[in-house]
Amino acid sequence: LPGPPEVQEVALGPNGLLAGMKDGSAYFDLSTNSPTLVRELNRRFSEKHVYMLDSPVSGGPRGAASGRLALWIGGDEQIFNRHKKVLDAIGDQARYIGPIGAGSVAKLVHNCAGYAIQTCLAEVFTMGVKAGVEPLALWEAVRQGAGGRRRTFDALGDHFLTDSYDPPDFALRLAHKDVTLATELARELKVPMPMANLAHGELTAALNRGWDGRDSRVAMQLQKERAGVTIKVDPAAVKAALERDGK
Missing domain, CATH: 1.10.1040.10 (N-(1-d-carboxylethyl)-l-norvaline Dehydrogenase; domain 2)
Incomplete structure (x- = not known):
């Protein structure tokens, strides 16, 4: 789902997941979500004896097509172990991170770092090209440096x-x-x-x-x-x- 408002509606809306899930079942939130909302959802689901794991995925469309997806799991570790085979069917790197919300924190760390690095790369590459270096040659060179390897x-x-x-x-x-x-x-x-x-x-x-x-x-x-x-x-x-x- 695109973000927290959509997750909240699907999970808690009048015809949402919480209204229809049975005692002892489990809900995996695969979205990139707010840890605060994740913990609130977990509280609400727990009241109905439904387990929740925040399980954001990373790998993009290519990873999804090839089955090479990372899943970072937050929640009860026993519930994670119980449903590990299901999570392994989604991606090849399903890892338990910590208590509820920890998976979402890991995803935000990963994504924010990536976009910050992307911004910095735009800066230094535009500098390099404006200094007279051909873009492909510059890219091929820095890929072989200490940072690129x-x-x-x-x-x-x-x-x-x-x-x-x-x-x-x-x-x-x-x-x-x-x-x-x-x-x-x-x-x-x-x-x-x-x-x-x-x-x-x-x-x-x-x-x-x-x-x-x-x-x-x-x-x-x-x-x-x-x-x-x-x-x-x-x-x-x-x-x-x-x-x-x-x-």
Whole structure:
């Protein structure tokens, strides 16, 4: 379904799902939905002894056609295990994430990150083309760089998730220099790059903390501080997760 209003109507409307479902049955919400609404729906369904799993899918039309869809499941883990075969029939990566609403949170993280990256890519590619590089050649080149050869979310496991920035893979001072050069070129070419300028500001703020010799991703600590969250995952757990995916 397109969004929260449609889900709410289908679930709770006069002729909706809640009105017709039997005790002990289960409802999977496959939409990209509001975690707040998901939790409210779960409360309402629970009152009628109907189980709910928020189960947003990711993979798009191509994934749906090939059966290669990820499903991120929030809810009672026992109910997830009971209906795992049904979920496996929908996609090839049905994973339990956590309590009700957790699947929807994961989907929002995934989609928002993708569109933010898309915006940044538009900035840097227009800069590159305006600087005189042929678009296809530019695309083919950057696909073979450090960022192009690795999936974006996998890189979070190196430093950000484990909260470990020493020794550096690539020092903050070098990253700051690179982004400074890119934003300077953009100004010369009169190419607006608001996302890149935000990144430059973060790197500068991290430098001002005296973190110049630490890994460049230490700048991500600033957002952890602003959000008031602590993220520190056991490196062995990160390694095990990557190995399960054949990385």
